[in-house]
Amino acid sequence: MKKETLLNVALMTLLLAVPIAAWIADEPFTITLATRVVVFAIAGVGLNFALGFGGLVSFGHAVFFGVGGYAMGILAYHAQTYTSLLEWPFVIEGTKSMPVIWLVAIIVSGLAALAIGTLSLRTTGVYFIMITLAFGQMFYYFAISWPAYGGEDGLSIYVRNGFPGLNTMDPIQFFAICYVLLLIILFGVHRAAHSSFGLMLRAARQNEERVQAIGHIPYRLYLTAFVISGAITGLSGALFADLNRFVSPTMLSWQTSGEIMIFVILGGVGRVFGPVAGAALFILLEHTLGGLSEFWQIYLGAILLGVVLFARGGLYGLLAGREVAHD
Amino acid sequence: MSLILLAEQTLNGLQFGVMLFLMAAGLTLIFGVMGLINLAHGSLYMIGAFAAAATAAATGSFVLALGASLGAAAIAGVLIEVTIIRRLYDRDHLDQVLATFALILIFSEGTRWVFGSFPLFLDTPDYLSGTTSLPFGVQYSLYRLTLIFIGLLVAAGLFWMIAKTRIGIRIRAGENDREMIGALGVDISRLYTLVFALGAALAGLAGALIGAIQSVQVGMGEPVLILAFVVIVIGGIGSIKGALVGAILVGLTDTLGGFLLPRLFALFLDPSQATSVGSSLASMAIYILMAGVLLFRPKGLFGDA
Numbered sequence: 001m002k003k004e005t006l007l008n009v010a011l012m013t014l015l016l017a018v019p020i021a022a023w024i025a026d027e028p029f030t031i032t033l034a035t036r037v038v039v040f041a042i043a044g045v046g047l048n049f050a051l052g053f054g055g056l057v058s059f060g061h062a063v064f065f066g067v068g069g070y071a072m073g074i075l076a077y078h079a080q081t082y083t084s085l086l087e088w089p090f091v092i093e094g095t096k097s098m099p100v101i102w103l104v105a106i107i108v109s110g111l112a113a114l115a116i117g118t119l120s121l122r123t124t125g126v127y128f129i130m131i132t133l134a135f136g137q138m139f140y141y142f143a144i145s146w147p148a149y150g151g152e153d154g155l156s157i158y159v160r161n162g163f164p165g166l167n168t169m170d171p172i173q174f175f176a177i178c179y180v181l182l183l184i185i186l187f188g189v190h191r192a193a194h195s196s197f198g199l200m201l202r203a204a205r206q207n208e209e210r211v212q213a214i215g216h217i218p219y220r221l222y223l224t225a226f227v228i229s230g231a232i233t234g235l236s237g238a239l240f241a242d243l244n245r246f247v248s249p250t251m252l253s254w255q256t257s258g259e260i261m262i263f264v265i266l267g268g269v270g271r272v273f274g275p276v277a278g279a280a281l282f283i284l285l286e287h288t289l290g291g292l293s294e295f296w297q298i299y300l301g302a303i304l305l306g307v308v309l310f311a312r313g314g315l316y317g318l319l320a321g322r323e324v325a326h327d
Numbered sequence: 328m329s330l331i332l333l334a335e336q337t338l339n340g341l342q343f344g345v346m347l348f349l350m351a352a353g354l355t356l357i358f359g360v361m362g363l364i365n366l367a368h369g370s371l372y373m374i375g376a377f378a379a380a381a382t383a384a385a386t387g388s389f390v391l392a393l394g395a396s397l398g399a400a401a402i403a404g405v406l407i408e409v410t411i412i413r414r415l416y417d418r419d420h421l422d423q424v425l426a427t428f429a430l431i432l433i434f435s436e437g438t439r440w441v442f443g444s445f446p447l448f449l450d451t452p453d454y455l456s457g458t459t460s461l462p463f464g465v466q467y468s469l470y471r472l473t474l475i476f477i478g479l480l481v482a483a484g485l486f487w488m489i490a491k492t493r494i495g496i497r498i499r500a501g502e503n504d505r506e507m508i509g510a511l512g513v514d515i516s517r518l519y520t521l522v523f524a525l526g527a528a529l530a531g532l533a534g535a536l537i538g539a540i541q542s543v544q545v546g547m548g549e550p551v552l553i554l555a556f557v558v559i560v561i562g563g564i565g566s567i568k569g570a571l572v573g574a575i576l577v578g579l580t581d582t583l584g585g586f587l588l589p590r591l592f593a594l595f596l597d598p599s600q601a602t603s604v605g606s607s608l609a610s611m612a613i614y615i616l617m618a619g620v621l622l623f624r625p626k627g628l629f630g631d632a
Contacts, residue, residue, distance in 0.1 A: 057421050119618055123625045130560045131621055134614045137553055141610035147603050258428050265425050295440050301432030308426040
């Protein structure tokens with residue numbers, strides 16, 4: 001446990017130090033890369049809540065990522081075109097305020113997770129993997145064929161949304177916002193994982209019958225975890241859309257679901273800080289391998305294969321030992 | 328809307344369905360016997376299509392191209408089974424999903440490296456081009472009709488093999504109790520390799536047959552893979568009969584949904600709105616079908632409840 005805490009501190013310090021160094025050296029691109037790491041880390045932390053603690057292998061988390069992204073895109077689109085989102089029964093205006101957008105993204109993706117979870121959690125095992133994948137595809141095709149918000153081309157937002165008192169177009173300030181959000185979420189997830197709910201959830205993953213015998217309903221535990229997980233990933237989707245000032249159906253594609261899963265696995269399933277390490281490693285690989293070869297995904301695939309076959313437990317398993325059972 | 332058009336669309340749905348069956352049969356066998364989720368199945372489909380396109384370009388023979396697709400996909404299947412997939416049988420589904428996702432990355436980029444990013448074209452042979460007359464005045468593409476025929480033939484062959492031959496008996500035994508048939512002296516790892524190669528060959532064949540209608544390009548396998556997953560989830564994982572029923576159901580729903588839904592909405596919406604609502608609903612129709620089936624039968628239509 002000691003070793004893992006040390007690793008957590010080192011990781012978060014490094015993630016803060018790199019963009020600050022880049023800021024001093026005036027290299028905004030590196031800051032943007034670090035921001036990508038932070039945003040992907042939030043998505044991974046979200047998935048890890050369901051996957052690592054609840055054992056729910058969701059292959060459809062791109063839904064929440066994309067719904068969060070579109071929440072930002074649609075609100076900002078209406079604000080920049082001065083049209084209202086809804087005229088009847090009451091008027092809803094678009095907004096360019098980040099906190100409002102985050103709140104909407106969290107609520108809408110949480111509701112999406114509630115709907116998908118309610119249906120999907122009736123199944124287990126492979127069926128669960130497949131049905132979450134299918135829901136992901138459903139949202140993806142819907143976004144492509146629905147013309148109102150850009151369809152296949154996506155939506156561009158001209159100016160990044162605002163946060164009171166900060167200039168969000170300045171890369172380091174936007175990084176700071178994302179970093180603080182990541183810290184808050186990590187703290188929350190850490191607390192939740194060690195609360196009675198978190199312990200019960202992990203117990204349900206290991207033995208449903210015993211959890212039932214002591215008076216808890218596994219389905220409800222799973223559903224709660226799935227909704228929290230979806231809401232966190234939804235928030236990261238809104239941040240990702242703001243980072244690029246662009247949303248498109250690609251955010252909803254099944255490859256995105258696969259990538260979010262990769263962050264979790266690379267870092268270490270079930271470790272609170274695992275996805276942060278996983279996202280950092282993924283972006284590092286993407287950046288360095290992408291510079292070496294046009295076909296960098298071959299190497300990414302090979303590395304991923306190596307991790308799955310030989311380094312179970314991911315980076316954290318490798319560096320901090322396997323105190324947390326990976327099962 | 329004429330009935331002839333409807334008949335034609337139904338045949339298209341059937342054709343799509345039997346091709347999905349070729350994909351789904353392999354997936355469901357591999358899952359049923361080895362307990363493996365193989366995302367790389369779509370890559371085998373792509374390999375079959377590329378092998379066929381390359382062979383057809385070199386020799387001009389469609390039959391040779393089909394042979395090449397079967398062979399190339401089966402060889403690729405055996406290669407990955409022996410080197411990688413074999414290590415995944417005892418792992419949990421998460422590891423299997425990740426490892427086979429990694430294989431997709433390797434296969435897709437590898438194919439792009441060898442063949443480039445531009446799509447290849449595989450032409451239907453002259454003797455199968457054009458249309459043919461069916462009863463009730465329906466004109467239908469001869470090639471697509473041949474696809475339906477080949478698909479049904481393969482389905483019949485598979486059912487016969489599973490029900491009547493020694494290898495089929497072993498496969499069924501493997502689905503029920505792996506350790507037992509190992510104890511009875513069946514070389515289980517050879518059986519696994521064989522089942523994997525069979526599934527791979529079927530996927531490769533589907534890739535080649537579909538490749539002649541669509542273009543042959545990197546990434547062609549994944550949309551079909553996901554549909555094949557929908558098929559086996561609807562049918563019940565591990566059941567060949569379920570795969571056939573599911574495949575035809577999905578094929579018909581997808582094709583007829585895209586055809587009928589915009590027309591249905593045109594009855595009470597203005598045309599442009601009806602097209603957009605209808606086509607977005609149609610693109611979601613099979614997933615709605617799947618969610619519906621799972622609501623009432625969480626293990627699929629023919630799964631062990």
